[in-house]
Amino acid sequence: MKLRDNYLTPSERLLKSSVGVVKGVLFGTLLVGLCFTILYPILKALPTVFNDLNDLGNPNVVWVPETLSVNSFKLAFRIAFGNGLSILQTLLYSIAIAFIQMMMSAMVGYVLGRNNSKIFSILTGLVIVAIMVPPQALLISQYLSLKNFDAFGLIPLLNGGETIDLVGNPLVLYILAFAGFGLRQNVFVFIFRQSFRGFPKELEEAALIDGCGFYRTYFQIAFPNAVPSMVTVLTLSFVWNYGDTFYTTYFDPTGPYLANTLSSMFQWANRDLIADFATALYGFSGNANYVLDAVKFAAVLIFLLPLLLLYFFMQKKLVENFERSGIVG
Amino acid sequence: MLNRKNRLSYRRSWMLNSLVFLAPWVIGFLLFFATPLWNTIWYSFNTLGVGSDGKMTAEFVGIQNYVSLFTDVLTKDNTPVTRLLVEENLNILMNAPVILVFSLFLAIILNSNFKGRAAVRIIFFLPIILGLDIVKDMLTASSGDFVDVAAESFFGEDSPILQFLLVNTFLPEGVVNFLGEINNNIYNVISGCGVQTLIFLAGLQSINGSLYEVAKIEGATTYEIFWKITLPMLKDIMTFVLVYSFIDLFLASSIADEIYTFAFMKNSIGIGSALSVVYMINVLLDLVLMLFVFNKVVNLAGETKR
Secondary structure, three states: OOHHHHHOOHHHHHHHHHHHHHHHHHHHHHHHHHHHHHHHHHHHHHHHHHOOHHHOOOOOOOOOOOOOOOHHHHHHHHHHHOOOHHHHHHHHHHHHHHHHHHHHHHHHHHHHHHOOOHHHHHHHHHHHHHHHOOHHHHHHHHHHHHHOEOOOOHHHHHOOOOOEOOOOOOHHHHHHHHOOOOOOHHHHHHHHHHHHHOOOHHHHHHHHHOOOOHHHHHHHHHHHHHHHHHHHHHHHHHHHHHHOOHHHHHHOOOOOOHHHHHHHHOOHHHHHHHHHHHHHHHOOOOOHHHHHHHHHHHHHHHHHHHHHHHHHHHHHHHHHHHHHOHHHO | OHHHHHHHHHHHHHHHHHHHHHHHHHHHHHHHHHHHHHHHHHHOOEEEEEOOOOOEEEEEOOOHHHHHHHHOOEOOOOOEHHHHHHHHHHHHHHHHHHHHHHHHHHHHHHHOOOOOHHHHHHHHOOHHHHOOHHHHHHOOOOOOOHHHHHHHHHHOOOOHHHHHHHHHOOOOHHHHHHHHHHHHOHHHHHHOOHHHHHHHHHHHHHOOHHHHHHHHHOOOOHHHHHHHHHHHHOHHHHHHHHHHHHHHHHHHOOHHHHHHHHHHHOOOHHHHHHHHHHHHHHHHHHHHHHHHHHHHHHHHHHHHOO
């Protein structure tokens, strides 16, 4: 109770505290509602995946499974994950890409953020243009140029007049990230630029006076000070690349990327196939739609597991860093 | 004299070294952005085919591709392209401001003090993960289920809430339907809010606390503080968030799918490229319109709410 409340009459005090209670209840309801809406798809999927396959679509079983079973998970694993190697490959791929994207965009962001001369402002403008043009619009000609990759005529010179076909080669995704045009990489460049703009000039000057060159100033002073932005960019890049289907579908369609496998496997058209699997393995008899849903949810939960684990174990650090990253400049 | 010379050489070496840092990006820009951009525009004025030697041939046809894009060709669902564009644009122009307001709202909630803030924070940032397109697609049931039906009858067109609003308030039908549609769409809106909430939260925390103190001492109400301090301080961030959500929405639109269908399924790269160009111009025009309206609204809000 605040000090000034002592001067209120009892009835005024009652009114005040009851207004507080009502406000609290309303706010609490709002929070619970929002959290429920966010979690709803997961909450809805959980009873479905733990249901016995034959209980799916049974109107008596909505939220609490009658018999617990993990057959959906087993089936999902058989259909989409094989021996589990693809999970590991996808994780390694996204971690590697996230690191490359982070390092490369930090370097560009540093240069753009630390200098206000005209040429760098123009380059910053180009970064913003690159953010605004959707990659799908450039898909056709990017695909064609990667199919006959010549790098301004350099490669035919070295390769006896022949261009190389980069489509289907996993290397192409790394090249794109290295050259600053991976998945949403210019957003990351922009984040780093904003964060390095707020980096105190005095630190840089002190480093210069103490005899640090350009590279030492960057790698020992500026870069280690950008940890919040680094964490933010690494997390976003990891999550986005893990779930990306655009770059992987078009530029490396045969790769082992989980997101691709899932989106092509669990299509509506495949529901009878999946139902046949369920019938053969677990004696399922019933509507193919239900088993498609159950197996699909199970697969996406397995797919999400690494992300959710990472998020729950690191969430405190992550959110603190999110909040402190120079995203706002 | 020596000092001056040193400073110049330092600046020059800084510039030279920074070029090394920039080099990969500049090469990437030329190889993977500028060239494809130019080629896309060039292809859109050509009919492309494969010649007898296996090389690609291009025949200049002027604006023929654009004409047929808007007159003869049909999309995957056998609708005219114009209709697809109009539908997608309406959808995006409607959703972007909703996402902007909603993510600011979530960020303001997260920025206030209450019990259980840590738990709520975990959940509010989950859309960064749950909002991935693949996850959103796969968590959508293909068979209509019990809870969806309940939500539909509660917020759908004939729902009691909307009927109540229509009958008992003076809101025009359009507004009520708009609210109903947002309500139906609430999961899509929330799942598109993850990164935006994050950016807003960072922005809110960067506002100097003494501004709020001064305002409180001067007797400003919470309402006035929001319009007079929070909103103006967040204006640049709001612009960034608006651009970001806009691009995000366009990335998920089905126009992109059509580009792929035209180019690689129907073998008309020229028409696909023409659609790409239209798509780019469309994004930029919408952005300009959106930013113009946004600036007007923010300025107006700052002026009238005294």
